Amino acid sequence: MMSAGDFALGEKFLQTMQCLDCHAMSGDGSVADVIHAKAPNLDLAWKRLREPWVRAWIQEPDIVRHGTNMPPYFTGLASGDLRGQPLAEAQKLSPEQAGAVSQFGRTVEQQTRLLMDFFVRGWREGLYGGC
């Protein structure tokens, strides 16, 4: 069971990474413009997608689907780290920015776990008000 606190943190992480600049979601008050969305609506992603696929996708989208516009948030390619890297390392954030995102976890596993729990487990367990 995912706690409401972790769900809220996951949502904040999603907003911090500006996933909704391209994707649309509904029901959370921070909805992107559905008509002009540049990427699939994530409302039903938790029903359609398997977690291992999502984990690989958010780390190395261009390997999963070459030429995609989806940015590689947790990529480990530059350093040859197949496990990926935490957001701060992958995106070469400044120490100040890195400090701000450390609330979402310090390792790539903690960060991707939080994100996937937000939009896979959290929604399945009914924490998402829009469903």
Ligand code: HEC
């Ligand atoms: C610059 C635009 C952009 C941003 C920002 C973006 N994505 Fe995407 N995303 C895409 C595109 C485009 C696709 C569809 C794949 C394709 O057509 O290449 C996609 C696909 C996906 C999918 C698969 C959806 C499905 O139903 O098949 C998931 C899950 C996803 N993105 C999650 C995220 C998350 C989480 C973030 C933030 C960490 C994010 N995306 C940020 C562009 C974006």
